């Protein structure tokens with residue numbers, strides 16, 4: 001599943017090719033992904049210019065304002081979606097459900113499982129859209145710091161890990177990033193969020209930021225490939241210390257990594273290093 005770093009690298013890869021460019025034609029080859037894809041939307045998009053591409057959580061938001069009123073195209077890759085830039089005239093393959101054609105390139109959305117989202121928001125603002133309005137804080141924003149995390153965790157008796165993965169609290173922290181950040185910060189995934197100390201909140205916040213930024217940097221080196229190949233952004237090979245390593249030695253203390261079920265997901269941690 002595409003995670004925040006993959007989405008951010010997609011955004012960085014698209015920016016130089018699409019910003020300032022008018023959409024010549026939108027082509028939908030399926031009537032619906034997660035939501036309906038009405039033909040009227042294809043007509044609405046034609047002629048609009050992309051002014052900016054911003055990211056909110058795992059949503060890519062294409063800002064298409066115009067003098068006669070525009071809006072935002074909201075895109076989420078879902079479980080299996082990927083974006084590519086292809087040359088005009090490149091034949092569509094199976095699962096290539098949406099094209100946005102520009103003068104010199106085509107943005108192509110492939111989504112075998114069709115859980116992706118493509119919806120239009122006819123508005124100057126994006127933060128009032130139902131998909132966006134309730135999203136939590138951006139972990140890469142300046143306001144996400146140890147103090148914020150300390151305040152946000154007070155009086156919470158539930159464990160810290162599911163809270164990190166709750167997009168209404170913090171956006172874009174998937175299971176891998178939660179597990180690796182908690183290991184880096186030396187905090188057990190079972191720890192009650194409200195019991196975290198201020199220094200622990202500082203450490204955890206720094207670890208989350210470092211883990212995401214490391215992954216974005218790793219993917220950044222493949223931006224050129226992503227733009228020109230047919231592979232999409234794919235998943236980055238994050239070198240995991242604990243995630244999916246049950247029974248293997250902890251890289252710090254060599255005790256075996258443990259796994260347990262937490263909130264319907266597998267939680268990996270070192271009981272010796274994480275308290």
Ligand SMILES: [Zn+2]
Nearest residue numbers: 250253270273
């Ligand atoms: Zn350990």
